[in-house]
Amino acid sequence: MSIPMAVPARTSRPPLPDRFVAVAALALATALVHTAPLRATLAVARIAKRCTRRPATATEAGRVVAARDWASRFFPGRAACLEMSLAAFLASTLHGKAVDWCIGCRFAPCESHAWIEADTQPVGETNTSDRPFHVTLRT
Incomplete structure (x- = not known):
């Protein structure tokens, strides 16, 4: 008898263009977070957002997040919320859609986190x- 584990269910593979963009965005996000100062990473994010054509809908942003999650399964290193959210942000901008990259915190327990928002919703x-x-910071 097998015991169900707390492992997310396998989802279908995203379309091929989304996978390519997600892999490239995750590599770029990891390089930026680990090698560049935060102010340089924020400057890159602001420039990328200016190059977008229109705001992303929640569905479009969800598709980008799903592709990013697919790409992260093959990532050999540590990818925490900062890298993952920046990768989703960059992937969305590469598709020409604008989302907000948010960095914030909460108290009791004290914790920091990064995420993306579309239509003002995480x-x-x-x-x-x-x-x-x-x-704390919205780009």
Whole structure:
């Protein structure tokens, strides 16, 4: 008898162009976070956002997050929320769609986190209505 584990269910593979963009965005995000100062990473994010054509819908942002999650399964190193959210942000801008990259915190317990938002709603995040994150920085 097998025991069910707390492993996310396998999802279908995203379309090929989304996978290529997600892999490139994850590599770029990891390089930026690990080698560049935060102010340089924020400058890159602001420039990338200026090059977008229109805001992303929640569905489009969800598709980018799903592709990023698929690409992260093959990533050999540590990819925490900062790298993952920046990768989703960059992937969305590479598709020509604007999302907000947010870095924030919450208290009790004290915790920091990074995520993306579309239509002012977090995308791909668990609902923490009892202890919401407060946005410290929005790009």
